[in-house]
Amino acid sequence: MTGTVLENLSGRKLAVLISFLLLCQLVCFLIGGLVAPMPANAQNILGTVCKDTTKVKNDTTKWFYNRGKGKCESVDLAQSDLSETDIVFAFQMPTPRESETFDYSRWQQNLIGVLQMDIRYHSQMEIKPHSTLVIDARLAYRNKDDPDDGWKLYTQSVEKRVLDCDIEIKSEDYLYNCTAMPLFELGSLYHDYYLLNIRLPVDKPDMNTHIGHVQDMWVTVINQNGGFTKVWLSLKTIFFPGIVGILIWFWHRIHLLQRKPVLLEEMLLTLGIALCILDLPIEYLTLLFDLPFMLLLSDIRQGFFYASLFSFWVVFAGEHMLIQEVKTKNSLKKYWKHLSAVILGCVSLFIFDMCERGIQLRNPFYSIWVTELGTNLALSFIILAGISTGMYFMFLSFMIWQVFINISKKRQSLPAMCSVRRLHYEGIIYRFKFLMLATMICAAMTVIGFILGQVAEGQWKWNDNIELEYTSAFFTGVYGMWNIYIFALLVLYAPSHKRWPANETNADTQILSEEIEFNRLPIERSEISSLTSFINKATVD
Known part of the structure; x- marks a missing residue:
């Protein structure tokens, strides 16, 4: 009869195998710690306050942005008597100064936006607890070859957010301490530049009436680091054919036996298939298509x-x-x-x-x-x-x-x-x-x-x-550990060729x-x- 490789493998060969796997595990940690950058980047962008000269409020061809003559008439809310209906907060991602030498890369995979409000205290405009903030948000995009005013509509929506603010000293020289609010999440970062325009509509009598005196808006954008994505996909590209090969070898050993696979072998086969699906580097498709x-x-x-x-x-x-x-x-x-x-x-x-x-x-x-x-x-x-x-x-x-x-x-x-x-x-x-x-x-x-x-x-x-704070070493180390551990199980629990x-x-x-x-x-x-x-x-x- 036959046993498993774990039973029949000599002590010397087993020691060599374990040493090799431990070395691979160490390499995975070192790659994350020494080669890969941080997994994600976060950038705070201050919105430019633009005077809204649009006569048609639902015109999606009119965009306000920092670059371009006459596209944004910047105003200072602290010294202006304009109401919220006459202003637009414009956010260019990346910022105009950075866009001269930097643009988003498809390697960065996704983009998440978080909204932060700067609201100045005013005795006649105090914020009520858990006030409802209504925003009219519009997101546009353009690429490198497009002109500066070649913004195209990506998506738009009127959304509600809960404005949760508090203040310790009620003085007009102080700002409220407001919690951040999730704004948007893009599952792909296909285009080079993005533009966000936010309005505070007052179409109804009770809309945006208890949000205080808005002074500034900040948007924190979080995206996956392109360098980390390259390291991550490199690991997937290396592990995927190895796991597929050892899985085929394992199933071939099972198929040679004159019996049906036992439960443990079936579960190990299922686990190998699940790892192959996880290792499949389909993220390469995001470099060619918007997914x-x-x-x-x-x-x-x-x-x-x-x-x-x-x-x-x-x-x-x-x-x-x-x-x-x-x-x-x-x-x-x-x-x-x-x-x-x-x-x-x-x-x-x-x-x-x-x-x-x-x-x-x-x-x-x-x-x-x-x-x-x-x-x-x-x-x-x-x-x-x-x-x-x-x-x-x-x-x-x-x-x-x-x-x-x-x-x-x-x-x-x-x-x-x-x-x-x-x-x-x-x-x-x-x-x-x-x-x-x-x-x-x-x-x-x-x-x-x-x-x-x-x-x-x-x-x-x-x-x-x-x-x-998470290091890339933890992510690459755990990911490598999964592959190495399952690889070892497929090898050690495969039927031995010794009779x-x-x-x-x-x-x-x-x-x-x-x-x-x-x-x-x-x-x-x-x-x-x-x-x-x-x-x-x-x-x-």
Whole structure:
């Protein structure tokens, strides 16, 4: 019969393999720390206050911007008696000074805008708590070859935002302290320059009546760093063919056997396919085409990988707990209780993504965070996913702890064996323990990265006071860890090409009795493969 590569691989070859994989892991961290820049850039842009001379308020061919004679008649609100209906706040991205030498690159992938208001205190125009701010936002674009006034409409929308401001000293020399508000999110950065015009309409009697005296507007634009994207896609380009190749090799080894794949092999195959989907560098298409759905697609791909990885860990630990009944055929249905936390977390994040980025495909100015109900709903989904992830990790740790207890019980029978056979089994047990330790480290890093990633994504949306700094080394290190870990599993749990004799003419009575004693321990059908195959080999050796 055949065993796995983990069982039959010599100690020297296994040491070389592990050393190579650890070296690859170190290289991934070093690439992120020494080569890649920060993952994202943030820039604060002060809006230029322009006098609105447009007679037709819905004219989308009239744009206000800093460059171009007569396009923006700049005014100072502190020294002007113009009302909000007569002004337009213009934001050119990048700024006019930077646009002479710098333009957005398609390598930067996406663009997020966050609005910040500077409102001066006035005794007769105090801001009421949680006032509703109505903005008429219009976004335009142009490219390098277009003239300075060749702005084209990208999207427009009239949106509501909750203006949450407070002030410690009520004096006209002080400004309100207002929280940041999500403004827009573009799933692709296809064009070179963008222009944002914001008006504060008062078409209705109660519209924008309790927002105080607006002095300035700031827009913080956040985009992925182009240098980081190049490093990230380079890693994907390297890992993708390697994982595809080892997956084909693994399936070929399974196909050569005269049996159907067991549950653990099926889950490992599914995990490999999920990693291939995640590694597929389809982001290269954004360099040629405008694909605003890329952020949503990336979330779906990563969600499928998380679901596959977390499910595999549950099955991986459960198949080695030795608690299944001998005559019970293992199937994924037996783990439905164990996988409920995974399903709950994935469904919560999928619904949140569809409510946020799904609608943003049609309206980039939409945000689920703009209303109290939407904010509570979004936070509920994220908190529920975070709690599910934490519970999952604790439950997985408990399962792995049970695995180690069962392995310790198995070792109690080893002293009764001959020295050669005992050393052989101890080597298998040590290999398995090392693999389980690597699983725990990978699980911990994945859960931490998952939770911190959700916090980092939402910090501009629910609380602008959160300050989190992430290094590229963490992102590239964890991503490399996924590929290296799954690569190792596909190699070590593939069926070995070594064959053992089927006759029992040379069976050793002493060794056979030792194996019978070893098998009298309370083990079940889901015995770990690294032990069962050697038990069978010993009976025919």
